[in-house]
Amino acid sequence: MSQPPTENVYLPKIAVMDRVVEEIADVRTFYWHFEDPAEQAAFRRFLPGQFAQVSVFGAGEFPASLPPSPTEEELFFTVRRVGSVTAALHQLRPGDKFGVRGPYGNGFPMNRYFGQNLLFVAGGIGLIPLRSCLNYALDNRDRYGKIQLFYGARGLKDLMYLGALREWEMSRGFECYLTVDRADDQWTGHVGVVGSLFRKPGVTVPVENTTAFVCGPPIMFRFVIRDLKEMGFEDRNIMSTLERYMKCGVGKCGHCCIGVAYVCADGPVFTYEQIKRLGEVI
Amino acid sequence: MRARITDKANVLTLVDLLREEYEVIAPFYGRGRDTCFDAVTDANRHLVQVHIPNPYYPPKRYVLPHIQRLLRIHLNDHPRIQPSDDTPRRAIFGIRSCDTAGIDHLDRFYLGRDFKDAYYERYRQNLFLVNVVCTDPDLDIDDDCFCMCADTGPAARDHFDLQLMDLGDEFFVVAGTEKGEAFFAHPMFRKGTPAHLARRRQILADVRKRFKVATSWYSSTVRYITGGQISDATWEQIGNRCLECGGCSYMCPTCTCFTVTERQVGPADYERVRLWDACALGGFTRMAGGFNPRKAAHDRRNRRFFRKLAHYFIQRELSVACVGCGRCVEVCHGDIGMPNVVEILRRTTAESERHEPAAH
């Protein structure tokens, strides 16, 4: 009895760089497509919240969240230059070839939230992974109730996707509240940590029939969870996407394990209830 | 499972039979009591023996090499990626029951769960295991062995192709797979009798008494770890004894972690390799940017024993990630191998003041 050989999950597929856009300092968005249209078509079935393993040949491989919603036209990554492989990625230009394999991870079950209000809370580059679900929800606007984004960063220069957010706020029916830790001359908006936005006059955050999505640095995460709990959110209605050092992306190398869960295979999306029971402090 | 008998004088003929189909690996002496697995050649064939101390460097490297090339990348305008497809056909003659259980555990991990590891699968499908039951108290059994506690030995119950057990003048040979049973066609094997079975039972009963520790003390520790009841102070006490050498993970037959790196091997050629890694090391979880969720050595000790003993993993893999081989005991500078740690965890938790009643 001959079986087809097991697919080699470590084999990257060739991708081609289309264009590169500067975002904030050290952050770029890379638009790309698979060389093989069949790979492209298969990949397009990804879920919001999933990620891919990106290879820069000669430098290495790293995990990158997928910020586009599957409802969008183009595939892209938004990546901060922070280590040797991401630095090599930042050297790539349109036409250059690199590698992608995926999509991996569990993603957000967006259809489970149909009919609910969605509350997105992001800090700094934590908006990148949440962008996928936010855009998915906006592309399926009539399936969801109130959609709100509370987003904060260190300063004006650290706010991601600012242009897009402002445009969406005007045209697509969601509330967008921004804040910075420290204001500069050009900032006229709210100043304070992102949780302080909840208490801003005129802001109403529905708790009943609402799912919250939180993504940001560990300290921000802790404070926002505390705020949400105070507002009455239940653990199972708070979603987050976790980040860990990854090497294989498919649940074998062990680096991304937190307690009982592999962030790459059991996550990266977890409810706060699951996070509390992982068996290790995040 | 089927079984046969063969004369002790003949048992090494099996090595020659295997050499017709496989590269045969067997344990050989190094200096003193050091032993290692090495390929059987015409030059060293006469040195193959059944009873010999278990090699220190674990046989897991025959399914998960210490360094393994995954891909070769030729970089130019049209990058070419070539996955490695080496498929060594090997037979290990003389893998112990503990290590056999180790390979089984690796099978469940690498071939189960969410994805199958194609490289592991190729190596594993071409690996033939001849398990040897530990019966010689001087050569086979070591003070640090605790396969009885891990319920993996001294005689493996499954997961081998053939099993050899020394009955004295004869060997009791069990076939664990069809591949193994195919060898029974050879005239060196004959059918056994109930007397042979009785002798086997007797020898095993005697051998079991030779192990220092015979009962499993894991269970309470599994409960304490699963229930998150171990105090920080206990982990710190253990962590202070760790010199972060990685030896416990490198030597462990059931440890599976690896890291991946890319290195240049020619002007336009790169190879992506994976190599054994250890959660004992500080950089194992450090993220680019600096955040390290397991910075302190005691957090990493916590991690190792959680992965080995938390009920969730035992249930998910239906296998305990410890086979009682004793290597972590030998290799550890601070004497915090599995038995000592299980004892520390059990004792400090059970005797903790938290569990004391009030005075009135």
Add this chain to the structure above:
Amino acid sequence: MPHTLTTCTFCGVGCGIYLESAGNALTGAYPSMTHPTNQGRICVRGWHVNEVASAPDRLLHPLVRKNGTLQEVSWDEAFGYVADRLRQIQGRSGPNAIGFVNSPRGSNEESYLLQKFARAIIGTNNVDHGLGVYRHNSIDVLLAMLGVPASTNSVGELDVSEAIIVNGVDLGLQLPTIGGRVMRAKLKGAKLIVIDPRRHRLAEHADCFLQVRPGSDAALYGAMAKVILDRGLLDARFLRAHCRNVEAFLEAVHAYDVLWAADACGIASELIEEAAVAYGRARTAAILFSTGVEAGGSEAVQALVNLALLTGNVGKAGAGIFALTEHNNLQGVCDMGMLPNRFPGYTPVTDDEGRRGFEVLWGAPLPAKPGQGAEELLSRMGKGAVRALWLCRHDPVMAASADATAVLHQLDLVIVQHPFLTETAKHAHVVLPVAAFGEEQVTFTNTERRIQLVGKAVDPPPGLTPAWRQIVDLANRLGAGWDYTSTAEVMREIGRAVPAYGAASYDNLARDYGRQWPCTTDKPLGTRFMFEEGIAGQPFSLAPIPRPSRPPCASLDYPFTLSFGHSLYYWHQNVLVRHSETLKREYQILLLDYPDGFVDVNTEDARRLEIRDGAKVRLVGVTGAAVTTARVTHEVKSEMIFVPFFLREVREQLCGEGASSSRSSRAPVCVRLERV
């Protein structure tokens, strides 16, 4: 898959390991269970020690500088170039215009041949091994006081030590296998006394942890000697029978005031007494120390030897002095005479009779004046500077010296032997690639005097030869007529040059796990601990140390004392570390977390001054100021700042140093700490 029994070449422990090879590639390394020193255990570096040989950036061809750039040439051309240039420079500027520096990782054979080349062929004593503190402060002191230029006992004996002092070395990081031994001895009941300005891993296990003010070790030992004297814990019989200078020494000890010492060291007097009594009461007590003590000057080393002699802790198992060598062959290169003032076997070059013996052995007149050491050779410019340097495995541009690049550029000839194109090699006139670990059979001598074979497991890349072979070939180009065909033959000659190596033939070394010297024809199995047959006469000399008059420098204006670390964080520059993915990851963490360097600041001090981890701080001293980053940790004591040695700005601005870190002694420096 052959398995070659060999010795790890990272640190001075010299653990027994097996190298696994497949074809001509090294595929793995793992410990030997039966080696007496490590007994089945190695550290994270040993697990990866096979990764140098297979590194993809090995140099495969010799290089000669032509028109400003290094170009690949044939071996014949490279050797011809070296020989011609050496002859020219020697003829034009004299033999002392040429210097020879190797690394403490160089093998015994290559070290012996290199210094022989320098002395017998070129005619200079400008010979050194790239580090100063060991030879200045340990070897000289140990020779003067004990007559033994090395550790007196064996690592395995720590199992029977009743008390162990660990001073100035972070065993867990630097020599983990010995750290493990000490830890296990403590767990079995030995008293562990740790003396160090930093709270390192082993300090957590100490029965007495004396977190001393840097540079105050001599005062501490003086106080301990006083307590031992007062409590009658001295070994009077031993002193009478075997030591000279006893009266002068006891007088100096008597003058010590424990309360004064407590103040000088920053340690409570009760703790000093507790440590002294623990050491004094033990029937066998060992003292382990390394560069953390040596860097403070020779007095501290004298003081600890005094303590061992005072209590009769020399000449019995489980006792003794361990002058730990952090590099795998630091002991060996010194034994082999890579010293500007001593021949192999420690005969001073000025000793006429001794020198004549070497002249006979080597068949050439030899220079009688001590030469320049590595510190001078690599920093002196202008008058008195050399014109040529031969650097065997030494990488001064990376290692420490602030002026190394400038000095190298001044030279007419820089010869580099190394497996890789190091930063130093980039400035060389000729680069000769050499075989790596596992590609040649040589010997190293570990910190317990154990001469061990390192096996050849694989062939070097085609064309590459071992460093020792190149030295022989070059010697012959200069008409030496050396006919060594193997390192075994070199060792035979070493046995004639160095009496302690007299019977250390390769056959003898291979019969067991090497041999500990003295290994002579009447002691072919070697010597486990010095004076194991008994002590004849009075070979030992006590060193009366006056109470230092130098007041502590800390004041209200400059309340923080700087403590300088020596080898702790430099491994990111090390060849093995840079070529092993795992080691690179592990040892670069500090550099990645603190890319501009760092100084360790105590947690309480940081809280008081509102300094956060990773924040910029300014250290202001009498001579200048330096800005760096704070690493906040409980490992340093309050009012102490730990400086990793490679922070040049700190050294230059605050210590007025322009030279390398290998200074023989350094006055304490006190600073003020400011947020930036």
